[in-house]
Structure formats: C-alpha cells, structure tokens
Amino acid sequence: MSLPTLLEQRLRLPVVAAPMFLVSNPQLVLACCQSGIVGSFPALNQRDSSGFNTWLEEIEAGLTPESAPYAVNLIVHGSNPRLQADLAICVEHRVPIVITSLGAVKEVVDAVHSYGGLVFHDVTTRRHAEKAAQAGVDGLIAVAAGAGGHAGTWSPFALIAEIRQFFDKTLLLAGCLNRGHEILAAQLLGADLAYLGTRFIATQENNATTAYKQMIVDAKAADIIHTPAVSGVPASFMRRSLELAGYDLDQLQNKAEVNYGEKLKPISDEAKAWKTVWSAGQGVGAIGDLPTVEALVARLDREYRAAHSQAQHLKNGWLR
Template sequence: MSLPALLEQRLRLPVVAAPMFLVSTPELVLACSNAGIVGSFPALNQRDSAGFRAWLDEIEAGLMAGAAPYAVNLIVHHSNPRLQADLAICVEKQVPIIITSLGTVREVVDAVHSYGGLVFHDVTTRRHAEKAAEAGVDGLIAVAAGAGGHAGTWSPFALVSEIRQFFDKTLLLAGCLNHGHEILAAQMLGADLAYLGTRFIATRQSNADTPYKQMILDAKAADIVHTPAVSGVPASFMRQSLEAAGYDLKRLTDKADVNYGEKLKPISDEAKAWKTVWSAGQGVGDISDLPTVEELVKRLDNEYRAALQRASQLGQRWPR
C-alpha cells in the first residue's frame, strides 16, 4: 500500500467517488466525504469560476469533524478556457486533492504541491501513465475497460501490472466496481484505492435526473457503447440514451467508421451533449437500487470486511 499522509488513517474505506460531469455536486461530495470516502466533483460542473468558488466554500462549511478529504477535477486541455482561473482558486482555497484529466502539465502539479495538495491523474494506457509520472503526479487513476466516462480499453490486469513496473506511488483503479469484495480485488491487483463512478450516480444525493438513474437500474453491460462520437474522446454511454439523442448506433459500432466524432469538442458543446447522452460503465447490470450515500458506504464497508475474512481463509483450502 502506498498512501500519502493526507489520506493515511483518514478513510473509512479505500474508495474515491469519481468526479462525474453534471452529476457530482456539493451535496454528493459532502455525503461521500462525511461518510468516510473521498468525494469529488468537476470544476466545470459550475458554469463559471465564481460559482466554482462558491461551491468550494459550501463544501468547506459542510465538512464534519473527521471527514475524508475531497477532490476537484480539472480538465488540463486547451479546450478548457477556465483552467488557469480555476487552478488559481484551488491554490487559494488549498483544495486537498486535484484530479487532472486530458493532459498533465508540470506547472499544474507544482502549483498544487506549493500548498501541500495532491495531484491524481487519470490514465487509460501505459504511455499516458508514463507522461503523468514524469510530470510528478502523486497518484495515477487506471481507468480500465468497462469503466464509465472517458474509459480505456485495457484489462485492469494488464493496465495495473504495466503501471506498477515503473510507478510506486498511489494507484487507483476504475472499472465496474460496485461491491466491497471488488474494492478488495482492486487492492489485490496492486491498486491502493478503488475509484467508483457509476455506482454513485445511482444514489439519492446524485444530481442525475430521475430518468438517468432509472436507465442505470434498467441497463445491462451489453447496453454500454464505447465511442468518441459524443465528445471526440472515447467514452462509455448507455445505448438507450444514444438512441434517444438520435445517434446512429450502426455507425457507432462500425469499427470501419473510426472518424465518427474523433475531434475533442469545445467544453460548451460537450456539456450540451452529456446533458442528454448519459454515461455509465459496464457495471450497470449489477446496480438495482438507489440508496443514500451513507447507506451505500455502510454496505460497501460490510462487504469489504466480509471479503477480508474470506480472503484470510483461502490459504487453508490450498495447503502447500
């Protein structure tokens, strides 16, 4: 295990609730952090930097004694005109953890390190991971095949294994994690923390619309389509929402049509698209309820402890 001091002994479970575009708000962040796991949200879920600052104030005011740290997701890409302004606010407010996406920049890492903050960067391949490691990030988020959002296509076994060949800092794993035994499995693979997204969309404190949550309850793994058509970067979406938005499913699943939406769209256009086209991971087939975050974390905790007990007994079944 490789946890920075900021997280050591401050988490009820080794879990980070992923920052989800248009879904994660202060209500969800506070519910997660106050329940003992890292809550997070994308800065761009607020329409402007002033609103982003107000959300940070709201979160700081709502954190209970002993709460887990929270995180902010910043898009480190030239398509994000707010990066510098939002980063300056994060430095001013000393946001504990910054999750960077779509690019790593040494200046961003240095800015966060200037006040003792942590930078975790999400990656889908070894090349992306190597670049982020060179930039000095504190942690890598291995977004494996089957994850929601901007997911990769690598097996978690391959992705974690190759990253661990050169990276000994904090490693998080994302992709189809819904239960406590799956959190333990992520650790057994070599990750330090589990990164859960889709499971937290289907909670009471999630900002997702009711039809979005219901679609997650109804969908199965076969309904997830991995495509660059929505934002220009490959991401996972529910087939039903793509069809409702008028996307040509035949084109999306035609491997010969690789140019369908391959250019990253401006942030404003992407926000419009994601509002009607709903992302989820392949783990939807194992989600059947809408608990509160508190109820979900308690369930995950019980499942995790039970899995630890089962794992400790496995050696007895396979004597040398």
C-alpha cells in the first residue's frame, strides 16, 4: 500500500469521487472535499478555459485546511484543443491532483511535478499501465470491467494483479464500487484508494438531470451496454438512454459488428452525445436513493468500519 504525503492523514475514507463528464461541478467537488474524500471534475465540463479558471477559483475559495484535496481531469489526446491552456491553468493554481485520461505524456507529468502536484492516470490494460508508469505518473487508476465511462473489460483481480507486478506507487480501483465493504475489498485486492463514479451521479450536488439520476436508481446491471458507438472508444451507457437517443441496440450488442478500432470523436461531438446518452456502471443495481454527498460519505464510513470489524471476526474464526 502506498499513499503519497499529500493524502496522508487528509482523508476520512480512502475514496476518490471520479471526474464525470458533464456531471461533476464545483458543488459536488466541494461537498466531497468537505466530507473528507477527494472531489474531482473534468476541465472540459466548463465550456472554455476562462470558465475552467473560474471554477478553480470557486473551489479554492470554498476549501478549508481540514478539507481533502481536490483533483482535475485533463484529456491528454489530440481531440482536446484546450490541453495546453488548461494545463497552464492547473500549474498556475497548483492543482493538487491532476487525473489524466487517454494519454500518458511525460511533459504533462513534468509540468504538474514542477510545483509538487500529483498525476494519476486511468488505465484499462497492462500495456496502458506500463506506458503510464514509464511517463512517471504518481498513481494508476485501474478502470476494471463494469465501470462507468470509458471502462475496460478486465476483471479487477486480473488488472490489479498484473499492475502490481511492476508498479508499487498509488493504485486506485474503479468498477461497481458503491458500499463501504466494497471500498475495503478494493484495498484487500491491492488498491490504495477506491474510485467511485456512478454512485456520486446519484447524489444531490451535481449537474446531472433529475431524469438521469432516476434512471440510475431504476437500472440494473443488465441495463448497461459497453460500446464505442457514442465516443469512438468503448464506454458504458444505460440501455434506456441509448434507446431514447435512437441507437440500434441489436447492432450495439452484436460485438462482431462493432468497430473497436475507431478513434475518439472530437470533444464537441462527444459533449453533444453525452447530454442525452447517459453513462453509468454495472453497479447501478445496488443504488436505490439520491442522498446528499455528506449523507452518502457518512454511510460509506459506517459501512467501511463495520466491514473492518467483520473482517477481523472472519480472521479470528478461520486463522487459528
């Protein structure tokens, strides 16, 4: 287990609320940080770099010395024309944690390291993880099968086991994590932090519409479809939202007809699509309410502590 100094003694729970495209906002970030977990948002959730800067100012004004650190997600990909401008703003604000996606680039890592910030990079395979490790990232986010957003297809057991063969820095696990005992399970598998996304869409403080949140509450694992049709790269979406947007579900579910070699679509096109086609992970079946972030984190904390106690009882029962 490896936590960077920046996070030691700063977290109530070993949890990062994932940056969710078009959903995460300053209200969600602040609610998370004030509750003792890392809050995050994608820079591209603001329409331009000036707006991104304004959001950072709003978040920083709302934090206290007792708050957990926050994180910003940058898309490190040719489809993102704002990368350099947004990176410069991150450096100016000394953003504590930068989460990079769709490209691990040493120059980006070096820029964040120049002021003492951390870089976590999300990966779905060993090859992606090795390339990110070579770029010098401080942490890897293992996005396993069943996760929302741009999810992978590897079992968390396989993905974490292979990453830990060559990476001893901070490791985060994403995919179907909704309860306190699941956070502990992620740690037992070898992760340092749990990375929760869908569970935080179904809270009161974010930009998701009421219909989006209710669809998550109503959905089950079988309602999640993993397809590149929306983004150009595979991602997880709710079946009902795909139907309402006019996608041919028979074609999407026939993997032989799906071109997984497509490239990421331009950010402007993706933003238009994700407004009506809603992402979620397979853990939706365990989500049945829309609490405040404060109430959710308090519940996760109780569940996490209870799981620790239960694990101790199991240990005492089996190991004699």
